[in-house]
Amino acid sequence: MTRTPISGAPAGTKPELLLDLTLKDEAETRRLAEDIAMILHPGDCVLLSGDLGAGKSAFARAVLRTLADDPELEVPSPTFTLVQTYELARFPVSHLDLYRLEDEEELAELALDDLLEEGAALIEWPERAGGLLPANWLGLTIESGADPAARRVRLSAKGSDWPERLARTRLVRAFLEQHGKGTASRRYLQGDASPRGFETIRDAAGSLILMNAPPVPGGPMIRDGLTYREIVHLADGVRAVVAIGEELRRRGFHAPALHAVDLKAGLVLQEDLGADPVVRDGAPIAERYRAAVDLLADLHSTPPPRTFALPDGGAYQLPPYDPRALLVEAELFSDWFLPHVGAPVDDEGRALFAREWTRLFELAWQQPPTWVLRDFHSPNLIWREGASGHERIGLIDYQDAMYGPAGYDLASLAMDARVSVLPALEAELVARYIARRTLHDAGFDEAVFRRDYAILAAQRATKILGIFTRLAIRDGKPDYLAHLPRVHAYLYRALAHPVLSGMKEWFETYGALEKGIGGARDVAWPDEIA
Known part of the structure; x- marks a missing residue:
């Protein structure tokens, strides 16, 4: 030094x-x-x-x-x-x-x-x-x-970068003062894997949650003159969280109420939904997962608007979760995970990977798109004891929402990357979702949905293996590696659907199903192996 x-x-x-x-x-x-x-x-x-x-x-x-x-x-x-x-x-x-x-x-x-x-x-x-x-x-x-x-x-x-950091934290204090919270205490709150920061703001009136979303560097252009964030439609600032949260509340879902917003500065002061999770001792609470599935099915039954109004008179455009975005996310697997486990893939393998995934994503996009909240899983679902109906589930971390194939959000929950969802519960949740969607639409096609669910579940597992490896190696967050065996097993489970036979062959050809952390079969649960 x-x-x-x-x-x-x-x-x-x-x-x-x-x-x-x-x-x-x-x-x-x-x-x-x-x-x-x-x-x-x-x-x-x-x-x-x-x-x-x-x-x-x-x-x-x-x-x-x-x-x-x-x-x-x-x-x-x-x-x-x-x-x-x-x-x-x-x-x-x-x-x-x-x-x-x-x-x-x-x-x-x-x-x-x-x-x-x-x-x-x-x-x-x-x-x-x-x-x-x-x-x-x-x-x-x-x-x-x-x-x-x-x-x-x-x-x-x-x-x-002390000048920038100091200016930012003083900006937060000024924001709190402007909205009557200048004397409140500030405490760090564990956030997500994004550049956003979160704090608990406390005073005699109670607690609120501050979202601090400073400008994010664009990063290198990787394809078509666009950065990774632009291709996969990651939201910058707080315009998305304000617009989407307001629409969710309007539809009767419990997104945090807003106390104060500065769209230009990227600051939001919002309701504290508490910290009662939908898991206990590292396992899903089935009742709460069922309530989350009911909410999701009802949300998906009415497509989102493409344009959302903002408090400053502007508008927010909801982006599509299109095949290009899905593919670039999946490619994090070959960019980060495979080198991590000592199985880098050659150019021919990458080309085959892209062709097969593109075919599958275009298939999933043949159905009418709906909401994709993107991270509809246990860390972003707050249980509200004493509430009823959909009010029992508090929603957070939806600022990267898009419109796209319905199966993605259900896969996020039923194959939760943070906790182990056993196959029996997963099957129950999928069947429950299908039954509730059918109540809204008698023409809902179960077979097509199950096909698309498998495609999106496999894509999510593939990209998460890459993202969590990147977080560990590039961003110095090694705790994410603990989730890799579980996600690897989810991938193996999703690939069992016949529509993914070509993708399963790719994974087997390039060793990915054997070179995971322990190998997928070693981390599968007993009732999967039977």
């Missing part, structure tokens, strides 16, 4: 002063600590400077309590131990106090490099570190103010 002192830096590389704030009391100082806690990542280093009694330890304590979501977390000053590491849920955070540091060798013994490999660090008295500070940091200089509780805080930074 490149080292540079905090002061005396070469000309042209001095720290950039980002903010000069006057905070009138401890509450405002604590809110600034929350704002900074919300943008911390592993590898980040925050330097806390100031005289004795300026409030450096109090600020570090507020950051740590925010990250731990524990207002009573014990955070003693590490003056004598020099470092105290907190193993928090998202990543470890080390609190260092260098006041008693006698020479730079002592800091070297603390192995700051290693601490920053997997976690973040808060460092008091950084001036005593000499030349052993990391090259990238956010610095806060804390001074006493006019009143005993007031503070002046100057924020500077060196390297990295």
Whole structure:
């Protein structure tokens, strides 16, 4: 790791002063600590400077309590131990106090490099570190103010993307202030695999959920002059979530009510639906999955509009889940999963893969398209105990919705990538969906639907194997690999339909059904093997 002192830096590389704030009391100082806690990542280093009694330890304590979501977390000053590491849920955070540091060798013994490999660090008295500070940091200089509780805080930074991150978190705080939540607390909320961030916003009135969707870099063009996100129609910003959520609510489905929206900034403050899932102990709760299937069948019975109105007078156009999008997603399997398991595919195999999938997708598109919420599975379904009918299921994470083949959403649930749905329950859910669709439409073709369901289930399993591998390798999220055996087994299950015989032959030819994590047969459940 490149080292540079905090002061005396070469000309042209001095720290950039980002903010000069006057905070009138401890509450405002604590809110600034929350704002900074919300943008911390592993590898980040925050330097806390100031005289004795300026409030450096109090600020570090507020950051740590925010990250731990524990207002009573014990955070003693590490003056004598020099470092105290907190193993928090998202990543470890080390609190260092260098006041008693006698020479730079002592800091070297603390192995700051290693601490920053997997976690973040808060460092008091950084001036005593000499030349052993990391090259990238956010610095806060804390001074006493006019009143005993007031503070002046100057924020500077060196390297990295601190200016952008700091501006974004301050924008969020301003948004909250504008809508009557300026004094509310901010806490990290586990989100999805997208670039969006989520927070729980709490005050005396209760809790709300903040969606923070900053602009997303476009990425390289991969086909037809378009990026991956453009081809597969991933929504940027919050226009889609606002438009689609309003339409779902209008139709009687429980999408979160909106408290405040800034379409330009990409910020939404919405209803907190709670955290009661549709699974228990890692397994589906059958009653709740049945309720979700009923909702889905009723939703699919009436196609979505193609154009949705927005609060600013604009419109949102619902994109199609067309064969090109389906194919590009499926190709993540050969791009990421197969190399991961040591079975890269040649150009001839890729061409055959594309031809066979395209044939299948065009077949599925012969039926009238309907809603595709895209990720209609357990992480995005909230159980609302005490409600009735479709109100029992709260819907989230639908901003990437499209119109397309009906089987996709049912496959998302009945072959849930996050929990193991046994074949008997899957068969029950599919039959239940078909029966309910038939109530709405006596001409609903069960055989055609089962065919298309198998096609879309196989496509979803194929793409998820690629996506989860990409998340692990490219994005540093190895926990997703734990789901691969389950999804691999789902793929093997879906390929049993006769319409997929050609695709099954491809997988067998290129070894994909044997080279998965453990091999698909090794992770199938007993009642699948019978």
